Amino acid sequence: STDVAHFAGHYDVSFETEIAGHRLQSPMLHIHTVAAGGGSILTYKNQRLAAGPESAGASPGPMSYGKGGPLTVTDANLMTGRINKDYFPHIFGAGQNEPLNLEAVQNAFQKRANQINEQSKSNLTAESCAEGYLKIANESMAAAIKKISIERGIDVKDYTLQCYGGAGGQHAADIADLLGVKKIFIHKHSSLLSAYGMGLAKQSVRKSKMIAQALSTINKDEFNNLRTSLTGETEAALKTNINLAEDKDLNLQKTTTCYLSYQAQETKIPVLLSDPALFNTQEMQKEFEQAHLKQFGFLQPQTPIILQQIEVEVFIEPTSTKTNTDSENTTTSQHTKQETTNIFHNGEWHQASLHDEKNKTSREEKQIKGPALLITDHQTILIPKAWSLTKTREGDMIMLRETKTAQHETISTKKADPIRLELFNNLFMSIAEQMGEALRATAQSVNIKERLDFSCAIFDAKGALIANAPHMPVHLGSMDRAVEAVIKANQNGINKGMSEGDAYMINAPYNGGTHLPDITVISPLFHEKKLVAFVASRGHHADVGGIAPGSMSPNAKTIHEEGILIENFKLLENDIFREDAVLKLLTDQTYPARNPKQNIADLKAQLAANAKGMKELIKAIDEVSEPVFTAYMEFVQTQAENAVHNLIEDLESQQKEGKLKGCFTCQMDQGTQVTVNITPDAKSKKLTIDFKGTSAQAENNF
Numbered sequence: 001s002t003d004v005a006h007f008a009g010h011y012d013v014s015f016e017t018e019i020a021g022h023r024l025q026s027p028m029l030h031i032h033t034v035a036a037g038g039g040s041i042l043t044y045k046n047q048r049l050a051a052g053p054e055s056a057g058a059s060p061g062p063m064s065y066g067k068g069g070p071l072t073v074t075d076a077n078l079m080t081g082r083i084n085k086d087y088f089p090h091i092f093g094a095g096q097n098e099p100l101n102l103e104a105v106q107n108a109f110q111k112r113a114n115q116i117n118e119q120s121k122s123n124l125t126a127e128s129c130a131e132g133y134l135k136i137a138n139e140s141m142a143a144a145i146k147k148i149s150i151e152r153g154i155d156v157k158d159y160t161l162q163c164y165g166g167a168g169g170q171h172a173a174d175i176a177d178l179l180g181v182k183k184i185f186i187h188k189h190s191s192l193l194s195a196y197g198m199g200l201a202k203q204s205v206r207k208s209k210m211i212a213q214a215l216s217t218i219n220k221d222e223f224n225n226l227r228t229s230l231t232g233e234t235e236a237a238l239k240t241n242i243n244l245a246e247d248k249d250l251n252l253q254k255t256t257t258c259y260l261s262y263q264a265q266e267t268k269i270p271v272l273l274s275d276p277a278l279f280n281t282q283e284m285q286k287e288f289e290q291a292h293l294k295q296f297g298f299l300q301p302q303t304p305i306i307l308q309q310i311e312v313e314v315f316i317e318p319t320s321t322k323t324n325t326d327s328e329n330t331t332t333s334q335h336t337k338q339e340t341t342n343i344f345h346n347g348e349w350h351q352a353s354l355h356d357e358k359n360k361t362s363r364e365e366k367q368i369k370g371p372a373l374l375i376t377d378h379q380t381i382l383i384p385k386a387w388s389l390t391k392t393r394e395g396d397m398i399m400l401r402e403t404k405t406a407q408h409e410t411i412s413t414k415k416a417d418p419i420r421l422e423l424f425n426n427l428f429m430s431i432a433e434q435m436g437e438a439l440r441a442t443a444q445s446v447n448i449k450e451r452l453d454f455s456c457a458i459f460d461a462k463g464a465l466i467a468n469a470p471h472m473p474v475h476l477g478s479m480d481r482a483v484e485a486v487i488k489a490n491q492n493g494i495n496k497g498m499s500e501g502d503a504y505m506i507n508a509p510y511n512g513g514t515h516l517p518d519i520t521v522i523s524p525l526f527h528e529k530k531l532v533a534f535v536a537s538r539g540h541h542a543d544v545g546g547i548a549p550g551s552m553s554p555n556a557k558t559i560h561e562e563g564i565l566i567e568n569f570k571l572l573e574n575d576i577f578r579e580d581a582v583l584k585l586l587t588d589q590t591y592p593a594r595n596p597k598q599n600i601a602d603l604k605a606q607l608a609a610n611a612k613g614m615k616e617l618i619k620a621i622d623e624v625s626e627p628v629f630t631a632y633m634e635f636v637q638t639q640a641e642n643a644v645h646n647l648i649e650d651l652e653s654q655q656k657e658g659k660l661k662g663c664f665t666c667q668m669d670q671g672t673q674v675t676v677n678i679t680p681d682a683k684s685k686k687l688t689i690d691f692k693g694t695s696a697q698a699e700n701n702f
Contacts, residue, residue, distance in 0.1 A: 001037045001055075004144045005030060006154065007162075010255070010272065013206075013311075032148045036140035038062070038074040038167045042133045044112060046643040047119055049422045051137035063108055064100040066093035071112065073137050074167070075105045079130035081343040082170040082382050087356065087375050120418045127344040132419030138171055139423055142178040143430045150434075154294075156181055164190040169374075169381030173399060184399035191378040204315030205238040215260065215305045220279045227256055227279075227310060234314045242316075257311045260288045262303045264601070266449040267441035269295070296442050296608050303601075341373055345384055352383075366391050369402075411624060413631035421639060424632040428467035431616045432456050435537060436469050439609035444601040445542045447517075453540035456609055458617070459483050460633045461531050467636070474514055475538050481512025482520045483534050489568040500526040503572035503607060507544070508565060516563035517541050517551045521571060521606035525614050527621050532630060535613035537606040541599050545591040556701045564589055572607060645685045652680040665693065672698055 006012050012030040035053030039062065043050045051073055056062055060069035064078050064085075077083045078100060085100040092098045109126040116124055124132070149156045157180040163172040164187065172184050189196045207230055211218075231254060238252070259268040271287045273279070284307075289299055341354040352371035367390045368374060370383035374397075383389050386403045411420065435456035443449045455475035457468040463483035468476050486504045491497035503523040507513045513520070520538040524531055544551045544563040551563035559565055569585060571578060582600055586593040593599055621629045654660040663677045675693030680686075 001033050001035055002141045002144060002165075003031050003033050004141075004148055005032070006148050008154075008159075012148070013270070030148060032144050034140050034144040036073070036137045036144075037165075038072065038077075040073045040137060042071040042073070042076065042112075044116060046646060047418065047639055048425065048643075049116070049133060049136055049418060051133050051140065064092070064102065064105050066098055066101045066104070071105070071108050071133075073134065075108070076130040076133045076137075077167065077170050078102060079105050079109050080127055080134065080345070081341060081352075081373070082134075083380050084341055084354070084373065084375070087380070116418050120416070122415075122418055124418070127349075128347060128419075131344055131347070132422075134171075134174070135419060136422050136426070138174045138178060139426050141171065142175050143426065145175070145179060146430070146434075147437075159183075160185050162187075166191045166379055169379045171382075173370075173382060173384045173387050173401075176399075176401070182401040186381060186397040186399065188376070188395040188397070189378065202315045202317055203238065203242055204313055205234050205241060206311055206313045207234040207237065208309050208311040210309045211307050212309075213307055214263075215281050215285060215307045218279075218281060218307055223279050223310075227312065230310065230312045231256075231314065234312045238314050238316075251316070253315050253317060255313045257313070258284060259308045259311065260284065261306055261308055262292075262300050263306050264444040264598070265303075265442060268308050296438060296612075298604065298608055298611075300601075300604070343371055343373065343382070345371065345382075350385060411628045413627050416632070416635035416639070421632065421635055425467075425636055425639075427620060428458050428633075428636065429469065431613055431620075432458055432467045432469035434616060435535065435609040435613040436471055438612040439537055439539065439605050442605035442608050443539065444598055444605070445539075447540040447542055448602060448605070451540070454538060455479065456537045456613065457535070458613065459534040459536065460630075460637070461533060463487050463534060464637060466533070466633050472538075475518070478512045478514060479520060479536055479538055482506050482508075482538075483512070483522055483536055485511035486522050486568050487534075498524050498531065499574070500524070500529070501572065501575040502570060503610065505569050505571045505603065506566055508567050509559075511567065515552060516544050516546070516559070516565065519544070519566065519603070519606075521603060521610060523572070523607070523610040523614060525617055527618065527626050530626070532621065532626060533617060533633070535610045535617070537609040539602055539606055541602055543594045544599070545586070545589055545593045547591055549594060552701075554700055554702060557699050560590060562701055563591070564593060571603060577604065577607070648680045648685055648687060649682040651687075652682045655680060668695075668702060670698060670700065670702055672702075 014028060014030040017024050017026070017028055035055065036051055037055070039055040039057055040052035041054045041056055043054075056069045056072050060067035062072040062074040063069050064075050074083075078085065079102075085102050088100050090097055090099050092100055106126060109130050113124040113126050113129040116122060116129065145156065159181055160183045161172060161176050161179070161181045162185050163169060168190060169186060172186070176182070176184055209226060209230055235252060235254075256273045258271045258273065260271055261268045269288055269291045271284050271291070273284075285305055288305060293299055339354060340351050343350050343352045350371040352373055353368070355365060355368055355372060355374045357374070357376045367388060368383055370387045370389075371385045372383040372389070374381040374383060374389060381389065381397070383399065386401055387399050388402055389397050389399045391397055411417070433456075436454065439454055439456060440449055440452065443454075447453045453472060455468060455471040457479050458466045459480060460466055463480055463486075465480040468479065485508070486506060487498075490504075503521055505519055505521050507516050507519045509515065517540050518538050519541055520536055522534055522536045525533040525535060541551075543549055546563035547553050547556060547561045553562065556562040564586065566585070569582075571582065579600065582603065583596055586596040586599055651660060655662055662679060663675070665673055665675045667673050672695035673693075674695075675691065677690040677692065679688040679690070681688065
């Protein structure tokens with residue numbers, strides 16, 4: 001697995017964390033983990049390559065360990081020369097006395113490449129297949145970093161990537177390139193930092209107090225009294241925890257952080273007080289608004305800002321532990337003659353210099369230019385062609401990118417590359433998930449921000465689904481119909497009827513809606529005045545009118561008794577929110593919405609989610625060009641279609657064998673029933689879905 005965290009002068013803290021499906025409301029370091037690591041299993045199914053989430057674990061471990069394990073990321077690193085088997089001890093195999101099994105790995109990747117080539121009509125070599133899997137794993141790791149940074153409005157391009165873990169050095173440069181990061185720091189004990197770092201961590205105690213009061217109404221003296229009292233409690237707790245006498249002179253450091261949010265908004269934004277003794281509401285509001293605009297792309301000037309809580313941290317800075325590096329690595333290497341090695345990187349083999357720190361000459365080198373492989377006591381570091389590595393006086397390493405990342409490499413738009421196809425699959429899904437996080441963080445209603453009753457998706461220029469984040473399953477098969485309905489109502493997406501800066505909303509059940517509280521906000525994406533895609537977000541609003549609160553009355557006999565019917569309503573025009581028109585739509589009805597202000601707040605949150613999606617899609621288009629972007633949207637759809645065809649064949653086979661039942665009946669509370677008979681036909685590659693036996697339409701909305 002890979003763990004990522006963000007640091008910019010202070011550690012980020014999360015107040016709500018999900019662990020094994022349970023939401024824990026307790027402050028802890030904001031660390032995001034993804035299942036992409038050395039043991040991640042490399043698979044190929046339904047013409048899709050995947051690295052993880054399943055892991056080979058320590059036993060049997062990767063195939064190269066010689067214990068019957070599957071192909072993993074570690075094997076891909078071995079196959080491409082990022083690790084060298086000659087520099088590993090002979091502790092593998094059943095008897096734990098063999099070297100890494102490179103031959104088995106080479107044969108397995110050749111077999112996998114042949115399988116992919118046969119199904120996708122491509123021409124992958126064994127090493128390009130292995131590197132493809134590494135690219136997919138690196139994308140997953142980079143996506144994890146984006147989740148804790150870019151999703152929160154933090155641009156990491158000017159950051160330093162801190163690399164740790166045994167395999168971190170083999171992936172760091174490629175991940176940095178994906179993020180646009182130009183500097184990497186590798187501690188000399190980076191592969192030991194999980195243990196070594198604990199001994200160096202600062203000792204601290206945090207205490208917080210809920211306030212939940214409008215910032216403008218906070219009394220300065222009362223706030224300072226609370227802060228002083230909380231600081232005293234925190235300081236006493238720290239001294240008790242580390243068994244120090246109350247009167248002992250300590251150089252204690254103290255910080256005060258206020259957590260602010262807009263009224264009824266779930267996400268709290270931390271504002272660090274530069275001078276804890278001063279409480280300036282105007283400065284706090286300014287910092288909050290800057291952070292909110294950066295993270296979500298909009299402000300709500302009419303909405304009160306709430307000071308949710310105050311947190312005080314008291315800590316002792318760790319003592320510097322510089323070690324003498326002159327006495328380290330004194331063991332003589334057995335490999336003094338091997339000065340070069342072969343590394344497969346960016347689609348071709350490179351002859352790279354090899355530097356073993358057990359060798360005195362290599363140990364004394366201060367700078368290494370790529371392509372190169374550096375082997376230390378605890379790790380192997382890949383230095384690609386465009387990078388250089390410099391050693392500090394303390395023995396740490398800094399990698400710098402010497403040339404700009406190549407832009408717009410030639411990519412075919414006629415045939416899908418299987419590796420690039422998987423990268424686009426992951427990219428589209430990641431963007432849809434980022435949209436969902438923006439919606440959850442900015443919505444006001446409980447339905448969206450807590451029940452998570454929403455979905456976000458990406459569509460092509462014709463309204464066909466490209467990627468739908470795994471939000472609400474009931475939305476999966478209908479949102480594309482809503483997008484198509486809006487396109488049809490606006491002259492098939494011709495610029496005359498649909499312009500950049502527009503957005504539409506719809507909830508009509510006969511045009512891709514589900515029930516009326518589910519309102520879909522649809523935004524067209526233009527690139528150089530050409531319509532290239534759509535993004536959409538659907539959220540369950542708490543109420544949209546009707547004869548009963550919640551807009552789901554079982555007694556409703558017409559659609560208007562259930563709630564307000566919305567067809568192709570222009571929500572945004574030239575980037576201006578049509579608030580007066582929206583308010584009129586929600587209130588000028590026989591059965592008006594009961595809380596239109598909340599509806600408007602959630603609609604703005606949906607627009608913020610769409611804006612996030614469009615921003616990320618434009619970045620992707622600028623990276624690969626619009627023709628490639630459009631071609632791979634089509635390739636993704638073709639791949640999905642093939643996967644469904646395979647499923648239909650499997651369903652037909654299982655039905656013939658009697659393993660699956662194709663007819664079902666569900667009895668409803670009102671005495672009616674729904675009957676469905678599903679018949680798969682592998683020859684026509686279609687499913688026949690027959691509702692014969694279902695009761696006639698009833699007079700209620702069930």
